[in-house]
Amino acid sequence: MTSKNVPGRRIFLAGGAGVLGRRIIPLLVAAGHTVVATTRHEARTGPLRDLGATPARVDVLDAAAVAAAVHDSGADVVMHQLTDLAGGDLAANAALRRDGTRNLVDAALAAGVRRIVAQSICWTYVPGEGPARE
Template sequence: MRIFLAGASGAVGRRVIPALTGQGHSVVGLTRNPSSAARIEASGATAVLGDVYDAAGLASAVAAARPDVVMHQLTDLGAGDRAANAKVRVVGTRNLVDAAKAAGVRRIVAQSISWAYEPGVSPAVEDTPLDLHGAPDRVATVGGIEALETAIAELPEWVVLRYGLLYGPGTWYERGALMARAAEEGNLPANADVSSFVHVDDAASAAVAALDWPTGAVNVCDDEPAPGREWVPVFCAAVGAPEPARVDAERTGWARGADNTRARKELGWVPGFVSWRDGFAGL
């Protein structure tokens, strides 16, 4: 297949390229950073410089690539700016979908998140509604996800990868990164809120597998949703941070984790790190 990969220099994208080319696919990787182009080329893809906010330029790049599939791994998380990331999800996705449609692409695979679901008791499954009625800052995040998922569903075939919290090299959850610094400063409490994680290598493997998955949303996370009281102390120890403060407040309603049964049982995807406990040990 010919694949146009937006976000080719990101934590997931840079792992997706060698996996795709190793299976014989032809990859065109989009990056806005000239310094990333050489790394993309070294991974076996063709690098294209462009900006997803330049709709005309993006449309030209996609048309020139003549892809069978567009893969959306766009984020803007380097500076920890959630507003910038929401903009990518809304505006960047809109431009990418329009470019794909103009080029006659039938299939798109896109990165989403698994903590956008409405409040509930148990880990969320894929048909759980998104949480569009919470606090304003949460609605801004979830609204960006809704815009992304609505846009990609305009193509005849689409897969939404609702990733758990990404950890490992190039993510917020590694030594020296954003969440490790928060832990070092005592700003990562061990509370009752439940999270689901996915190692960045497993996120990439799911993206490649999704080339053949049926249309729909899929929770891509490990087997063990866990409250902060369990995972935060393990993460702190892994990154050399002090023991965290324990918070006894009740769980936030939406912080429920996600259920990966569909990925595992229906689609045959098995994470290499079945639990964050194993993955954190390598941080």
């Protein structure tokens, strides 16, 4: 995740306590990066520390809180791994992806962060009874 000519980065990982975030943190830390990882839940701050990240408890739907967290992190890269799929509420996930992403981008710009890495999702198959065939 880092090349010979790129020193370790300070990365703000939005969605750090999620399924992907928990797998990304050890890779980033092993590559020499400093990671500040978000969670909405106090109970998830300990596991984030155990993975090598500094936890930032923040609700990304709160624009002011996101701006403060990104600013305080001193990040030079923001990594977007936000989803809200655990509860199966597609409307909540859509709001998080739409509004949370906007808040995250605005916070990064306000803090002078010049790099944002974002995951993308796309539901391309029509719902059906079995696995989709290519």
